[in-house]
Amino acid sequence: MLKIENLQASINDKSILKGLNLEVKAGEVHAIMGPNGAGKSTLANIIAGKEEYEVTNGTIELNGEDIRELAPEERAHNGVFLSFQYPVEIPGVSVTNFIKTAINETRKAKGLEDMPAKDMLKMIREKSELLEIDRKFLSRSLNEGFSGGEKKRNEIFQMAMLEPKLAILDETDSGLDIDALRIVANGVNKLKSKDNAVIVITHYQRLLDYIVPDFVHVLHNGKIVKSGDASLALELEAKGYDWIKQELV
Amino acid sequence: MSKYTEDDLREELKTKEYEYGFYTDIESETFAKGLNEDVVRAISKKKNEPQWMTDWRIEAFRVWEQMEEPEWANVHYEKPKFQDIAYYSAPKEKPKLNSLDEVDPELLDTFKRLGISLDEQKKLANVAVDIVMDSVSVATTFKKTLGEKGIIFMPISEAIQEHPELVKKYLGTVVPTKDNFYAALNSAVFSDGSFCYIPKGVRCPMELSTYFRINEGGTGQFERTLVVADKGSYVSYLEGCTAPSRDENQLHAAVVELVAMDDAEIKYSTVQNWYPGNAEGKGGVYNFVTKRGICENNAKISWTQVETGSAVTWKYPSCILKGNNSVGEFYSIAVTNNHQQADTGTKMIHLGKNTKSTIISKGISAGHSQNSYRGLVQINSRAENARNFSQCDSLLMGNACGAHTFPYIEVKNKSAQIEHEATTSKIGEDQLFYCNQRGIDTEKAIALIVNGFSKEVLNKLPMEFAVEAQKLLEISLEGSVG
Ligand SMILES: Nc1ncnc2c1ncn2[C@@H]1O[C@H](COP(=O)(O)OP(=O)(O)OP(=O)(O)O)[C@@H](O)[C@H]1O
Ligand SMILES: [Mg+2]
Numbered sequence: 001m002l003k004i005e006n007l008q009a010s011i012n013d014k015s016i017l018k019g020l021n022l023e024v025k026a027g028e029v030h031a032i033m034g035p036n037g038a039g040k041s042t043l044a045n046i047i048a049g050k051e052e053y054e055v056t057n058g059t060i061e062l063n064g065e066d067i068r069e070l071a072p073e074e075r076a077h078n079g080v081f082l083s084f085q086y087p088v089e090i091p092g093v094s095v096t097n098f099i100k101t102a103i104n105e106t107r108k109a110k111g112l113e114d115m116p117a118k119d120m121l122k123m124i125r126e127k128s129e130l131l132e133i134d135r136k137f138l139s140r141s142l143n144e145g146f147s148g149g150e151k152k153r154n155e156i157f158q159m160a161m162l163e164p165k166l167a168i169l170d171e172t173d174s175g176l177d178i179d180a181l182r183i184v185a186n187g188v189n190k191l192k193s194k195d196n197a198v199i200v201i202t203h204y205q206r207l208l209d210y211i212v213p214d215f216v217h218v219l220h221n222g223k224i225v226k227s228g229d230a231s232l233a234l235e236l237e238a239k240g241y242d243w244i245k246q247e248l249v
Numbered sequence: 250m251s252k253y254t255e256d257d258l259r260e261e262l263k264t265k266e267y268e269y270g271f272y273t274d275i276e277s278e279t280f281a282k283g284l285n286e287d288v289v290r291a292i293s294k295k296k297n298e299p300q301w302m303t304d305w306r307i308e309a310f311r312v313w314e315q316m317e318e319p320e321w322a323n324v325h326y327e328k329p330k331f332q333d334i335a336y337y338s339a340p341k342e343k344p345k346l347n348s349l350d351e352v353d354p355e356l357l358d359t360f361k362r363l364g365i366s367l368d369e370q371k372k373l374a375n376v377a378v379d380i381v382m383d384s385v386s387v388a389t390t391f392k393k394t395l396g397e398k399g400i401i402f403m404p405i406s407e408a409i410q411e412h413p414e415l416v417k418k419y420l421g422t423v424v425p426t427k428d429n430f431y432a433a434l435n436s437a438v439f440s441d442g443s444f445c446y447i448p449k450g451v452r453c454p455m456e457l458s459t460y461f462r463i464n465e466g467g468t469g470q471f472e473r474t475l476v477v478a479d480k481g482s483y484v485s486y487l488e489g490c491t492a493p494s495r496d497e498n499q500l501h502a503a504v505v506e507l508v509a510m511d512d513a514e515i516k517y518s519t520v521q522n523w524y525p526g527n528a529e530g531k532g533g534v535y536n537f538v539t540k541r542g543i544c545e546n547n548a549k550i551s552w553t554q555v556e557t558g559s560a561v562t563w564k565y566p567s568c569i570l571k572g573n574n575s576v577g578e579f580y581s582i583a584v585t586n587n588h589q590q591a592d593t594g595t596k597m598i599h600l601g602k603n604t605k606s607t608i609i610s611k612g613i614s615a616g617h618s619q620n621s622y623r624g625l626v627q628i629n630s631r632a633e634n635a636r637n638f639s640q641c642d643s644l645l646m647g648n649a650c651g652a653h654t655f656p657y658i659e660v661k662n663k664s665a666q667i668e669h670e671a672t673t674s675k676i677g678e679d680q681l682f683y684c685n686q687r688g689i690d691t692e693k694a695i696a697l698i699v700n701g702f703s704k705e706v707l708n709k710l711p712m713e714f715a716v717e718a719q720k721l722l723e724i725s726l727e728g729s730v731g
Contacts (some may be wrong), residue, residue: 046514048682048686049685049686050682051682052678071326071685072686073685073686073688073689073691074689076685076686076688077688081686086688087683088677088679088680090680090683090684090697090698091701092700092701092702092704092705093697093700093701094700097697098687099687101689101693102684102687102688103452103688105688105689105690106688109688157266158687162687170388177436233545245532
C-alpha cells in the first residue's frame with residue numbers, strides 16, 4: 001500500500017527527515033513511536049501532502065504510484081486520511097456540513113454524483129453511534145470550543161465516514177479519557193479490514209493494548225532506527241528511549 | 250376591481266414590448282449631457298408628473314447645487330463628472346438575441362453556477378422569450394393575491410400618477426432631499442424605482458422579490474424606492490439579483506426609504522452584484538446609495554445585505570428608532586476582491602425609549618481590496634434604556650488587502666447599554682490544509698470557510714435567496730488565493 005524509501009525532507013532549510021524507509025501493506029497496523037521532535041508529525045504531514053515541507057530526496061509510493069506531485073486533496077481522494085495531532089477550528093461550519101462536503105468532493109473527484117441525503121443521514125447515524133457521539137454535537141461548528149478529547153473523537157468520526165485506505169492517526173490517543181480511548185480504539189478496529197492499513201503515531205503503550213500493531217517502529221532524529229513487533233512498544237514503555245539512542249552510537 | 254386574467258397579462262406584456270419600441274423612438278431625443286434646472290423640469294415633464302413633484306425635484310436640485318461631494322469615506326476613486334452624464338435617457342434597448350447560444354458563454358456559465366433557471370437566464374441576458382405559461386400564471390397569482398390584500402406594489406412613476414396622496418405624504422420624509430449629496434441628486438433626477446404600501450394589519454403573504462424579479466428588467470441609474478408599512482403590517486422585500494449586472498452607467502445613486510408605522514415590521518434584503526470592474530479595477534460601477542428607515546412605536550426594521558459587486562461602494566442602511574420599543578437590525582456581508590473598495594455600515598439612531606439595535610457586519614477582503622465598516626450608534630437624551638449590540642468581523646485572504654473598522658458611538662443617555670465586538674481573522678494555511686486533507690480543494694475550502702464566517706447573516710436571508718447568495722460568495726472569491 002505505502003512504500004517510502006530514503007525519504008529526506010526539510011522545512012525552512014532545516015532538515016527533519018533524514019533517509020526514512022517504511023513499508024506498509026494492506027491489512028497491517030503499524031505503530032510509530034519516538035521522542036518529541038523526532039519528526040513523526042512531519043512524516044504524517046508529508047504523506048498527506050502538506051506543501052510547506054520540501055522533499056529533497058527519496059520516494060513515496062501509494063499502491064505503486066508515486067504521489068510526490070499530487071495535491072493533498074488528490075491524495076485524500078486516493079484514500080489517504082490523517083487524523084491531526086492538532087485539529088483546526090472552522091467557525092460556522094458544522095461537523096455535518098463539513099463531512100458532507102468532504103464526502104461529496106471525494107465522490108465528485110471519482111466522477112460520482114453527490115451521496116443521496118438519505119444515505120448520508122443513515123451513515124452519519126451509524127458512525128456516530130459507533131463512536132458514541134451525541135447527535136447534537138454534529139451541528140456544532142467544527143472543532144470550535146471542542147475539548148481536546150472531543151476533537152480527537154471527531155477526527156475518528158470523519159475517518160469512519162470517509163473510509164480511507166490508509167489512515168494515519170497522529171497522537172489520536174492524547175487527550176482522550178480512559179473510556180473515550182476504548183471507544184475510539186474500538187471504532188478504529190471495526191473499520192480495519194484486509195484492504196486498508198493504519199499507521200498509529202503514539203507515545204503510549206496504552207492505545208496499543210486496544211489497537212494491536214503488527215509492527216512497531218522507533219523514529220529518532222529523522223530516521224526509523226528500530227523496528228519490531230508489538231513487544232517493542234512494551235519494552236519502550238519500560239525502558240524509555242535512551243537505550244536505543246545508545247545503541248546508535 | 251375587475252378580474253385580472255392571464256389574457257390580460259398577455260395583453261399587457263404585448264404592450265410592454267410596444268413600449269420598448271416607443272422608447273426606442275424617443276431615444277434620439279435623449280437630453281444633452283449636463284444638469285441644470287431645465288433638465289430637471291424636462292425629466293418631470295416627460296414623466297407627466299404633477300406640479301408638486303416637479304417643484305420637489307427643483308428644490309432638491311437647488312440644494313444639490315450648493316453641496317460638495319463628500320470626501321470622508323475611506324475610498325479613493327476618480328470622481329464622476331456630473332456634467333458629463335446624460336440625465337434623461339430612456340432605457341436603452343439592449344440588442345435582442347434570438348437564443349442563448351448568442352450570449353457570452355462566460356456569462357452563461359456564471360448563470361448556471363448560480364442556479365438561475367433557463368427562463369430567467371434568457372430574461373437576464375435579454376433573449377427573446379415566448380411567454381411561458383408557467384411564469385405567466387405565477388405572475389397572475391401574485392398580482393391577484395396582492396390586490397386582494399390591498400397591497401400596492403408598482404413602479405414609483407406609476408404610483409405618482411395613481412396614488413399621489415400616498416407618495417406625496419411619505420416621499421422624502423425619511424431621506425430628506427438635503428440629506429446628502431447623492432440623495433439630493435437622486436431626488437432631482439430619479440428615473441424610476443418601486444413603491445410599496447402594505448395596509449393596516451396586513452401581512453404580505455410573499456417575498457416581494459419573486460414578483461420583482463419576474464417583472465422588472467433592469468435597474469436604473471437613479472432609482473428611488475419607497476416602502477410604507479402601515480400599522481401592524483409586515484412585509485419582506487427583496488432587492489437586487491445575484492446575477493452579475495453589467496451596466497454602462499458608471500455612477501449609481503439610489504435612495505431607499507422605509508416607513509414602519511406602529512407595530513409594523515419591514516425586512517429589507519439586498520443582494521448586490523454590480524460589475525466590480527476587471528481585475529485591475531477598471532470600468533466598475535460606483536454605487537452610492539442612501540437607505541434609511543424610520544420606526545414608530547414597537548416597529549421593527551431589518552436590513553440584510555450581501556454586497557459583492559461595484560468598484561466603489563458607499564452605503565449605510567440606517568434606522569431611525571423614533572418610536573418606543575422599536576427595533577433596528579443590520580446584517581451585512583461585504584465582499585471585496587481585486588481592487589474593489591467598499592465603505593459600508595449602518596447608523597442606528599435611538600430616539601425612543603427601550604429601543605434596541607443589533608449590528609452584525611461581516612467583511613471579507615481578498616486581493617488588493619479595501620473593506621471598511623463604518624457604523625454610528627447614537628443614543629439621544631430621551632432614549633431611556635436603549636440597547637445596542639454590534640459585532641464587526643473581518644476575514645482577510647492574503648496580505649495585500651485591508652479591513653478597517655470605524656465604530657462611532659454617541660451616548661447622551663446614561664441608561665444606555667452598548668456592546669461592541671470586533672474580530673479580524675485570516676484564512677490560515679492550516680485551515681486550508683485541513684480541508685484539503687479531507688478531499689476538499691482550496692477553492693471549495695475557501696467557500697466553505699467564508700460561508701461559515703458569514704453564516705449568521707446568510708441565515709437572515711429568505712431561504713431561496715440564501716442559497717444563491719452563498720454561491721455568489723463562492724464565485725466572487727474565485728481565484729483569490731493560490
Ligand atoms: N514550520 C517549522 N519550522 C521550523 N521547524 C519545524 C517546523 N515544523 C516542524 N519543525 C521541527 O521539526 C521537528 C520535528 O517536528 P514534528 O512535529 O514532526 O515532531 P514529532 O515527532 O511529531 O513530535 P511530538 O512527539 O512532540 O509531536 C521539530 O524539531 C520541530 O520543531
Ligand atoms: Mg507530533
